[in-house]
Amino acid sequence: MLHVAPALVDAGADLELSAATMCRTPGRATCTVEGARAWVRPQGAAGWSRVPGHVIDGAYRFDVSGTLIPEGGFDYWLEFLTRAGAAEAYPPGGAQAAIRVLTATGLPERAFPTIDWNAVRAPDGVAVSMPYGRRDGQVGIQLPEGDGEIAGHGSFDVGPDGSIYVDDWVNGRIQVFSRSGRFERAFRSPVDEPADLAVAGDGSLVLGTLGEAAEAFELGPEGAVIGRYPVGYGIVSRVAVGPDGPKAMVGPSQWAAVRTVSGRPLAPELQARLQSAVAPQSDGAIGVSQSLPGGRIAFAWIRGDGSRAGAVLTLPRGVQPGSDFFVRPLDDGGAIAARGVWDATHFGVVALRFDALGRVVASSLLPEPSHHQVARFSTVRYRAPGEVLVAVDRGHGVRILRFEVR
């Protein structure tokens, strides 16, 4: 199932959900969907309301009335009826694993900072520079001319001490660089494909293969495999790890838990029951951004006192919302966010510094991230206390640039 879930929506506004089935052999009775419906339960309601699905452009669309979306949000799950007579639920587990959607109610509406595509900020430094190659401190190789494919790195993340971990899948290893960018060590990777990588607060790691039938691997700080977890549904495009363990992004705003106890995989239904809309951060902090109708983006995070803060920013005309790289809550109650923006011929990353009231106190346009990093949504990372790291391509290697956000 290919589904795009929202993390935040406008209360009281009509909402369109969509989902497409995916089957290797279309036409078979078990693959042919003859009807679909969404089951929606407004926050505080006792029962589920049925929303019929209809086919548009090869996908099922579900028009959820704004009357089903109170300020407290709603839960939903999808049901598909096949010609073979089966009722398939999404997420697996159906009502028991319903997707929770919150609203942007209470977040102040403001204007997004002006974007000047010609004013891309220069970096404050280079966190790591990695030429292509097999030696320590180098990464990947360049495949023969003709294939048209440069095989660089898979992903990178930041360790608890500010060190940088790089998934050098071509050479079958994870490389670790110091905070100052010096090569420190490497250890074998259990994954022979490009993978996303996330580092936990204790220095352990999660590696996740991408796409269909993906797997997540949990590794100790020195690379010993602690657990291997098949991801039971969806298309994996990112992994993350928080205090309660690793999660895999199986679709937009759908983070499936792959285990509760180290080393023990979960069944797909249990993975779905523990699904959350927001990526866990290594220390448990919570932050998210979500596009809304009308060229708006909601930014929300949980402050240290447990309260919610954020803002809804309206993009300049003609600018489209891009990837949500991260929203990182800070000790002062504010946050740093990195969000992709694009139009017909440009792409950039906007780094935003919010204060505790959700006001933008600093912003800058950062360069387009690497096209060669396989884990696309991890090309931009946060490093404490106030840096945005962006992986970019250079002629014969990869650089991770450092931008200070004050």
Added chain:
Amino acid sequence: MERRRTDAATLLGVVALTLVGWLVVTTGLTARATWTSENCFGSSSDRTTWKRADAYAYAQPARAEGYEWNGGCYKLNNRDDTEGWPVDAEGEGADCSGFVFKVWALRKDGAAGYRFWDHEMDVHGPYSTWEYIDPAPQHQFHSIAKTYSTTEYMDAFVYRRSDEGHIALIQSEGTDGSDYVIHARNNTLGTLVNYLDYRSYSDTEGLTREGWTPPCYPRCSGSTR
């Protein structure tokens, strides 16, 4: 004189045949069996219609079947028969541009209409990402805006740089500059579905096929979509 010449020619012929036979035995120069020569026996045929749904259905079985630069043959058995083979070794799968050629049922001669290519037929088609990124007027595809309101499933995103290029088909539209795409990715990952942000790349173009058969066909009443 004539006889002597004949004897000499016979001797030379025997020597030459011996050398050729030795070369064949030691180097396998003639009729070397390849994966494609042993597995790709498909054919092609004209079609009068080709809907997006047909393209979608055609694309799905290719998942997990491999990738081959300049290739075009899939043996539909749910695995990559030539996994780990070198690039361009006449193995299983299409490359990205060959995959789109077959899924879109394009014709080799560039004419309008639809040509169905069996998965098991080893055909790449005449188009590389250079042609897809910069279509000529006679090509049966053209650039479109990248906005979600413009694209539909089975349209494509293509980019072409000096050192590389790629084209991927929309499997299902996503959000925030990203989509579920189906594509012949590379020799490592094969042909698969990913959730990727190709739509938002600064140098990506949107692309659609000319002349899709409307989904309502043959019971259309004014609708062209």
